[in-house]
Amino acid sequence: xxxxxxxxxxxxxxxxxxxxxxxxxxxxxxxxxxxxxxxxxxxxxxxxxxxxxxxxxxxxxxxxxxxxxxxxxxxxxxxxxxxxxxxxxxxxxxxxxxxxxxxxxxxxxxxxxxxxxxxxxxxxxxxxxxxxxxxxxxxxxxxxxxxxxxxxxxxxxxxxxxxxxxxxxxxxxxxxxxxxxxxxxxxxxxxxxxxxxxxxxxxxxxxxxxxxxxxxxxxxxxxxxxxxxxxxxxxxxxxxxxxxxxxxxxxxxxxxxxxxxxxxxxxxxxxxxxxxxxxxxxxxxxxxxxxxxxxxxxxxxxxxxxxxxxxxxxxxxxxxxxxxxxxxxxxxxxxxxxxxxxxxxxxxxxxxxxxxxxxxxxxxxxxxxxx
Amino acid sequence: xxxxxxxxxxxxxxxxxxxxxxxxxxxxxxxxxxxxxxxxxxxxxxxxxxxxxxxxxxxxxxxxxxxxxxxxxxxxxxxxxxxxxxxxxxxxxxxxxxxxxxxxxxxxxxxxxxxxxxxxxxxxxxxxxxxxxxxxxxxxxxxxxxxxxxxxxxxxxxxxxxxxxxxxxxxxxxxxxxxxxxxxxxxxxxxxxxxxxxxxxxxxxxxxxx
Numbered sequence: 001x002x003x004x005x006x007x008x009x010x011x012x013x014x015x016x017x018x019x020x021x022x023x024x025x026x027x028x029x030x031x032x033x034x035x036x037x038x039x040x041x042x043x044x045x046x047x048x049x050x051x052x053x054x055x056x057x058x059x060x061x062x063x064x065x066x067x068x069x070x071x072x073x074x075x076x077x078x079x080x081x082x083x084x085x086x087x088x089x090x091x092x093x094x095x096x097x098x099x100x101x102x103x104x105x106x107x108x109x110x111x112x113x114x115x116x117x118x119x120x121x122x123x124x125x126x127x128x129x130x131x132x133x134x135x136x137x138x139x140x141x142x143x144x145x146x147x148x149x150x151x152x153x154x155x156x157x158x159x160x161x162x163x164x165x166x167x168x169x170x171x172x173x174x175x176x177x178x179x180x181x182x183x184x185x186x187x188x189x190x191x192x193x194x195x196x197x198x199x200x201x202x203x204x205x206x207x208x209x210x211x212x213x214x215x216x217x218x219x220x221x222x223x224x225x226x227x228x229x230x231x232x233x234x235x236x237x238x239x240x241x242x243x244x245x246x247x248x249x250x251x252x253x254x255x256x257x258x259x260x261x262x263x264x265x266x267x268x269x270x271x272x273x274x275x276x277x278x279x280x281x282x283x284x285x286x287x288x289x290x291x292x293x294x295x296x297x298x299x300x301x302x303x304x305x306x307x308x309x310x311x312x313x314x315x316x317x318x319x320x321x322x323x324x325x326x327x328x329x330x331x332x333x334x335x336x337x338x339x340x341x342x343x344x345x346x347x348x349x350x351x352x353x354x355x356x357x358x359x360x361x362x363x364x365x366x367x368x369x370x371x
Numbered sequence: 372x373x374x375x376x377x378x379x380x381x382x383x384x385x386x387x388x389x390x391x392x393x394x395x396x397x398x399x400x401x402x403x404x405x406x407x408x409x410x411x412x413x414x415x416x417x418x419x420x421x422x423x424x425x426x427x428x429x430x431x432x433x434x435x436x437x438x439x440x441x442x443x444x445x446x447x448x449x450x451x452x453x454x455x456x457x458x459x460x461x462x463x464x465x466x467x468x469x470x471x472x473x474x475x476x477x478x479x480x481x482x483x484x485x486x487x488x489x490x491x492x493x494x495x496x497x498x499x500x501x502x503x504x505x506x507x508x509x510x511x512x513x514x515x516x517x518x519x520x521x522x523x524x525x526x527x528x529x530x531x532x533x534x535x536x537x538x539x540x541x542x543x544x545x546x547x548x549x550x551x552x553x554x555x556x557x558x559x560x561x562x563x564x565x566x567x568x569x570x571x572x573x574x575x576x577x578x579x580x581x
Contacts, residue, residue, distance in 0.1 A: 158552040191445040191546070193566075220445050221559040222552060264552055284549045289423015291549060 018322070022123070025321050026105055029125045029148045036144050038103035038127045043084040045107075049076040054304045055083025057274055063110045077109040081124060082301070082313060089130045090306030098131025098309075105318075126295070126315030130302060133310035135246065138279045138297060139253050141312050145283060145293070146259055148316065154324055156286035157262055160222060162269035163247050164276050164296075166231075169239030170215075174203050185270045193220040207236075219268035224251070227265040250279065272296060283316060287327025292320025340365045372413055372542060375450040376429040380408075383564040406561070417442060417545060426550035427561060432540040433519055437480045443551055445562050446544040449569055455483060457535045458526050459508050459515040477507030477516045484517040487537050505529045 014022060030040065046067075053061035056079070064076035078084060081104050089100050105125045127144055129137050142159060149157040167188070171181045180203065187195040193216040200212040214234045218227070228251070231244045247265055254263050271294070272280050278297035285292050295314020302309040341364050345352050356366045377387060385406050391399040400407045409425050416430035417440035429448065433455050473494045478484045481497045488495040498513050505525060507513040519540065520526065520533060544565060551558055 156553065158555070160552050191443040191551075192447075193445060194447045221562060222555055223559070264555060266552070282552075284552045286553055289421070289547055289549050 028151050032148045033103035038101040041102045046075050046077050049074040065109050079110045085128045086301050087305040090302050100130045103127040123318035124315045128313035130311040137312045154285045158284045160264045160266040160282045162266050162280045163243035165243035166240045166267050167270050169237045173237040188219045189270045191220045222264040222266035285324035288324040343368045345370050372451050383568045420545050420547050423547045427546045443546040448542040451542040453519050453521045455537045456520045456533045458531045458533050475513040477513035
């Protein structure tokens with residue numbers, strides 16, 4: 001009886017215009033991916049739990065919905081699609097020319113804390129480019145993401161750029177142990193500049209006070225070239241400086257292509273440090289109060305499934321795009337389906353169906369009514 | 372908290388007219404029309420900000436810790452200072468929670484209380500209350516309370532004392548993660564103008580550069 005009186009957390013049903021909008025958004029995004037020569041790959045709904053643990057790490061794989069195969073092996077509903085792509089490329093695409101460009105569209109399933117806003121079941125759209133170490137690939141995937149948002153009319157979108165070596169360089173410089181790293185990472189992530197200043201006071205007493213204060217402000221506010229300029233003045237470790245140079249090159253190219261306003265440099269973003277190895281980014285759309293997607297370079301992932309290979313990619317939540325579009329309804333590039341034409345049935349069955357066929361051939365939507 | 376917050380915003384140049392404040396409006400604007408303030412219960416502020424219906428907010432660190440809202444926390448506004456403390460009758464239990472299999476804790480902060488005791492390896496039964504928490508140990512409803520303590524006067528008058536301080540709390544500026552980027556200029560202007568007032572208000576000499 002409970003199946004009639006209760007609904008499992010995170011379960012969603014879609015109908016009417018929302019379905020049409022979701023399909024429209026999916027199609028537009030996949031068209032953009034195709035335009036950049038990303039071939040669609042259709043992936044299994046579930047696989048061994050171990051595969052996802054290898055891919056995104058044990059901790060995140062804890063959030064999967066798990067069940068057992070008939071032989072007792074542990075399976076999991078896919079919590080993300082990148083691991084499945086990585087495995088495929090590392091095993092079945094060995095002989096193909098590099099880089100391999102693949103895109104996907106599909107539901108993923110993740111158990112999140114009840115307080116977290118993320119739905120347990122959601123639909124991701126994404127691309128992965130595997131085998132290209134050059135910055136060219138970093139810039140390409142950013143432009144693909146930007147084009148998807150522009151194609152949907154979400155012109156006010158923002159993509160915040162960061163680089164894992166900015167944080168890693170600072171943590172190395174401070175010779176932080178695992179606990180110190182986690183602590184610094186959290187306070188930077190929350191932009192708690194006072195806490196960062198206090199942390200540095202204890203951990204880096206040798207560094208001038210003004211430099212510590214400037215650093216704590218650097219991570220507090222995102223920006224454009226001004227952030228890069230200030231970072232170069234403040235930083236004293238080579239690894240972080242190299243990360244800033246990399247971001248500078250990316251931003252300059254995007255700016256010269258007219259996307260300067262849409263991209264930010266955000267050195268306070270410390271997300272995905274376990275997984276990414278270079279550029280990282282998060283995607284925001286006007287009207288939606290949380291990130292709708294993200295990505296970056298992950299040069300260590302493919303080695304978990306075969307030979308090491310560089311890779312870069314991103315995914316965007318279909319729900320996020322649809323949510324943002326719904327909030328910006330007036331600017332919609334989308335319109336609902338065409339009007340439905342009604343044929344009133346007058347007793348001549350064959351004639352009604354014949355008329356309906358002719359109308360459908362003209363591209364109309366038809367329904368036949370008995371009265 | 373609301374009066375202190377509005378006073379701080381006014382000193383930072385974001386003034387709300389007296390007439391606006393005296394009205395019964397729940398959404399008021401600054402005189403220059405640049406920012407609007409939504410007046411909500413303190414405990415609700417993180418929710419409004421996390422969902423992005425408010426781009427930024429002011430709330431106590433206690434509320435923020437309890438809500439676990441996934442927001443930025445760029446500034447300590449340095450008012451509303453108090454402690455989140457464990458209190459009770461020391462003679463009843465001392466600090467040796469191992470005398471009991473499970474410690475009963477009365478609180479308005481079930482998560483903070485649970486995290487604190489679990490970190491010590493002590494199983495607890497949380498009794499969630501919405502006010503007059505000091506009553507719980509007096510009437511035998513709980514062994515301990517976890518509550519906000521300003522001066523400790525109320526505790527003392529009820530024969531209770533602070534056993535341990537979990538955290539210091541002050542008012543914080545919190546910012547929605549998406550607004551941080553989508554409204555970058557407005558958000559960074561707000562942070563910069565507020566931090567200038569806060570830094571000048573304390574003796575903490577911090578180098579003004581960049």
